[in-house]
Amino acid sequence: MKKQLIELRVNGETCELAVEPQRTLLEVLREDLGLTGAKEACGTGECGACTVLIDGKPILSCLRLAIEAQGWEITTIEGLANGEKLHPLQKAFIQYGAIQCGYCTSGMILNAKSILDENPKPSKEEILKGLEGNLCRCTGYNKIVEAIIEASKGVD
Amino acid sequence: MKTELEKKMRIPKFEYFHPSSIEEACSLLYQYKGEAKVLAGGTDLFVKMKKKEIHPRVLVSLKGISNLDKIEWHDKEGLKIGPLVTHDALVHHPVVRERFDFLAETCFKIGTRQVRNMGTLVGNICNASPSSDAAAPLLVLEAKVKLVHLNGERTIPLQEFFLGPFQTALDPQEIVVGIQIPKPAPFTFGSYQYLHKASSVGETLVGTAVLLIMDPKDLISQEARIALSSVAPTPIRAKAAEKILKGKKLEERIIKEAAQVASEETQPRSRPWYRREMSRVLVERAIFQAMEKIR
Numbered sequence: 001m002k003k004q005l006i007e008l009r010v011n012g013e014t015c016e017l018a019v020e021p022q023r024t025l026l027e028v029l030r031e032d033l034g035l036t037g038a039k040e041a042c043g044t045g046e047c048g049a050c051t052v053l054i055d056g057k058p059i060l061s062c063l064r065l066a067i068e069a070q071g072w073e074i075t076t077i078e079g080l081a082n083g084e085k086l087h088p089l090q091k092a093f094i095q096y097g098a099i100q101c102g103y104c105t106s107g108m109i110l111n112a113k114s115i116l117d118e119n120p121k122p123s124k125e126e127i128l129k130g131l132e133g134n135l136c137r138c139t140g141y142n143k144i145v146e147a148i149i150e151a152s153k154g155v156d
Numbered sequence: 157m158k159t160e161l162e163k164k165m166r167i168p169k170f171e172y173f174h175p176s177s178i179e180e181a182c183s184l185l186y187q188y189k190g191e192a193k194v195l196a197g198g199t200d201l202f203v204k205m206k207k208k209e210i211h212p213r214v215l216v217s218l219k220g221i222s223n224l225d226k227i228e229w230h231d232k233e234g235l236k237i238g239p240l241v242t243h244d245a246l247v248h249h250p251v252v253r254e255r256f257d258f259l260a261e262t263c264f265k266i267g268t269r270q271v272r273n274m275g276t277l278v279g280n281i282c283n284a285s286p287s288s289d290a291a292a293p294l295l296v297l298e299a300k301v302k303l304v305h306l307n308g309e310r311t312i313p314l315q316e317f318f319l320g321p322f323q324t325a326l327d328p329q330e331i332v333v334g335i336q337i338p339k340p341a342p343f344t345f346g347s348y349q350y351l352h353k354a355s356s357v358g359e360t361l362v363g364t365a366v367l368l369i370m371d372p373k374d375l376i377s378q379e380a381r382i383a384l385s386s387v388a389p390t391p392i393r394a395k396a397a398e399k400i401l402k403g404k405k406l407e408e409r410i411i412k413e414a415a416q417v418a419s420e421e422t423q424p425r426s427r428p429w430y431r432r433e434m435s436r437v438l439v440e441r442a443i444f445q446a447m448e449k450i451r
Contacts, residue, residue, distance in 0.1 A: 021172035043165030044203045051270055060270045063202045067172065068219055111269060133268025
């Protein structure tokens with residue numbers, strides 16, 4: 001199929017690319033833009049490892065065509081830190097050891113960011129409901145939830 | 157070299173169109189006959205394409221057509237939900253929350269946070285899964301589906317739209333341009349109760365929606381509607397159970413009788429005994445929950 005010229009806004013920068021229509025946003029982020037923070041695990045929208053934010057809302061980049069990601073502000077995990085300064089969620093995940101293999105972490109942190117943006121002081125139950133689409137297969141979710149609660153303390 | 161797994165998870169090639177009007181979209185569907193599929197949220201379509209269950213040669217995206225993501229409320233006609241309205245949009249819409257609270261609650265139960273930001277209510281209906289959560293509340297709300305094709309349009313009750321598991325009355329050349337929900341009568345109360353499988357996707361094992369039109373003064377139900385999903389080849393209405401409740405004062409004995417009859421109206425294919433038992437329990441619970449809202 002013919003490639004199409006598209007323009008994506010990723011982490012505040014505009015990128016021009018030629019892509020085939022069947023390519024997902026996840027493939028283009030990882031393979032064309034070298035942003036490998038978003039992961040492919042299930043590929044069918046169940047695990048959340050490919051989560052990125054579009055205009056601040058979490059979506060599954062494995063089920064979104066790159067050509068249909070035009071016109072949105074896309075945020076990947078690479079765009080979260082401010083230069084050398086980590087985002088409070090990134091700091092809290094490190095502090096609480098909320099990472100094992102790290103495969104789910106990018107999606108967890110981005111979704112957590114959208115949860116806190118919508119509701120700065122979520123309860124544990126609200127956090128768990130919010131994270132229902134992000135699977136971690138290493139451990140439980142306790143440390144992840146603790147880290148998000150810690151990060152929420154800095155949000156006022 | 158790509159591994160087998162990586163290859164498997166790619167979307168097969170297709171020709172992509174993003175028309176800027178419904179007419180244009182319809183003429184593309186006409187031109188490509190059965191070889192084209194309509195793309196809205198993509199959460200069902202791309203999974204099926206990745207799993208090689210369907211192989212459309214052409215995708216016609218609706219995203220370039222303006223106003224399809226609108227939820228409109230008209231005091232006479234009721235609610236209109238466009239084909240690009242996501243579950244998340246319904247969860248947060250003030251009119252839906254106020255007048256159709258149990259539909260908003262059901263949409264909040266669907267999928268996950270990410271899926272609700274992508275998947276659309278119309279897409280959910282077009283997928284026609286027997287276990288669709290949204291179908292049951294829409295059936296008791298007597299929702300209608302508006303379909304257009306190149307030379308006209310038709311509006312049919314949702315009940316008639318579902319033909320079988322993953323089968324609908326939608327012609328390959330038609331597009332669903334909206335779901336219409338009539339304005340509810342005064343004193344309308346509803347509830348959706350469900351049980352889901354303990355799996356990563358939490359697919360619904362039994363879903364029951366109940367709608368009561370009932371004057372709070374006498375607790376006599378002028379009308380009662382009951383719908384169930386995941387217990388028959390399509391989501392169904394339990395009409396015999398509804399008749400038992402109509403015109404009656406809703407006391408425990410009659411509610412239990414109706415719940416029993418509703419469970420007998422189901423036709424579950426797998427785990428039939430358990431699904432029937434849970435249908436009875438959940439219909440009863442949904443009636444009580446709807447009545448709770450009256451007080």
